[in-house]
Amino acid sequence: MGTISKDTFKRLFLLYTIGCFKDGVYGLLRLNKIVYFGLKDARLKPFGFKRDRYGQHSDDLDTINEQLLSMNYTKATPLESGQGNKYSLTDKKNTRFHSLALSRIDSKLRGKIDEAVKTYGYLLENELIEKAHLDAEFLEAVKNDVNVLFDEQLPKRISVDLSDDDCEDLELALDPDFISAMRRL
Amino acid sequence: MTSYKIVWHGIFDYQYKHLQDNSPLKRQVDKQLEVIVTDPANAGAALQGLPTDLAGKVKKLKVGGRKGYRMIIKTNHHERVVKICFITPVKRGQLDYKKLTRDLNDLIDGQVEEKSLKMFLIK
Numbered sequence: 001m002g003t004i005s006k007d008t009f010k011r012l013f014l015l016y017t018i019g020c021f022k023d024g025v026y027g028l029l030r031l032n033k034i035v036y037f038g039l040k041d042a043r044l045k046p047f048g049f050k051r052d053r054y055g056q057h058s059d060d061l062d063t064i065n066e067q068l069l070s071m072n073y074t075k076a077t078p079l080e081s082g083q084g085n086k087y088s089l090t091d092k093k094n095t096r097f098h099s100l101a102l103s104r105i106d107s108k109l110r111g112k113i114d115e116a117v118k119t120y121g122y123l124l125e126n127e128l129i130e131k132a133h134l135d136a137e138f139l140e141a142v143k144n145d146v147n148v149l150f151d152e153q154l155p156k157r158i159s160v161d162l163s164d165d166d167c168e169d170l171e172l173a174l175d176p177d178f179i180s181a182m183r184r185l
Numbered sequence: 186m187t188s189y190k191i192v193w194h195g196i197f198d199y200q201y202k203h204l205q206d207n208s209p210l211k212r213q214v215d216k217q218l219e220v221i222v223t224d225p226a227n228a229g230a231a232l233q234g235l236p237t238d239l240a241g242k243v244k245k246l247k248v249g250g251r252k253g254y255r256m257i258i259k260t261n262h263h264e265r266v267v268k269i270c271f272i273t274p275v276k277r278g279q280l281d282y283k284k285l286t287r288d289l290n291d292l293i294d295g296q297v298e299e300k301s302l303k304m305f306l307i308k
Contacts, residue, residue, distance in 0.1 A: 005282065072236045091237045098234065164251070164277065166233065172243075173234040177286035181293040182243050185194070185259050185268055 002167030003157040010046045010064050011174040016102045019095050020117040024088030032057050033132045038116035042109050045153040051141050055132045071179045104161040189225035189265045196271040199302040217246045225267045274305050
């Protein structure tokens with residue numbers, strides 16, 4: 001049994017989530033909403049969510065998404081609407097390893113994300129926003145004028161039922177500084 | 186046999202110079218260097234899950250056993266070069282990857298002061 005850092009877990013989780021979308025994620029707003037739905041009842045919450053003008057949103061998720069782009073695990077291509085990008089995996093050959101790692105951390109979490117993508121992933125944007133705005137927890141937060149929907153909930157180190165070697169590989173392969181250094185060598 | 190050029194990065198060069206003569210650790214590092222020289226194309230285990238452009242190129246060799254240190258190398262098959270990058274400065278389990286990779290990113294580009302290299306002294 002090995003462990004990984006919180007940041008590595010966040011990158012792994014978001015990478016897995018983006019990979020669940022067969023035709024990519026149509027926009028960052030959509031990615032935020034799907035992750036919110038996947039995490040709201042989860043035990044481990046890699047991202048905290050707040051309420052803003054677009055509904056449920058995570059600044060941390062946006063940051064991690066940019067890191068995945070910078071490492072070239074994902075790519076962003078402009079949407080036909082001209083507003084926003086489609087996010088998709090650059091290469092699917094690591095999907096199995098990432099999927100295995102996530103299921104060895106929390107198989108229920110993986111199931112929740114699979115379900116959220118299946119249920120909401122390709123709804124029309126206005127339908128998705130409507131669902132998000134009708135979410136019970138969101139309505140409760142609006143009613144009580146609370147901005148934080150839920151906080152990140154992670155232990156300092158995340159246990160993974162994989163070998164120390166595999167965890168070390170995850171830690172290095174999902175670190176933007178390491179990837180940048182190795183590219184420049 | 187295919188010939189590869191073996192290059193030592195400044196970080197590894199500094200670390201190697203500061204290894205204690207005849208210490209068990211130095212003997213293990215020398216053993217792994219021998220492995221690299223003997224079979225440069227296949228030396229080390231490739232890190233899993235890397236982006237496509239680095240897949241199969243960045244590898245690790247164990248120094249001091251399973252819970253010991255890791256020697257990181259980068260193999261460029263196209264240019265037939267193996268670059269020995271660095272050894273993780275502390276044993277696994279005590280390793281702060283975030284600090285390691287930040288220090289590495291600051292140092293990797295070339296000539297650096299000895300003061301900065303001290304962060305990579307093997308403890």
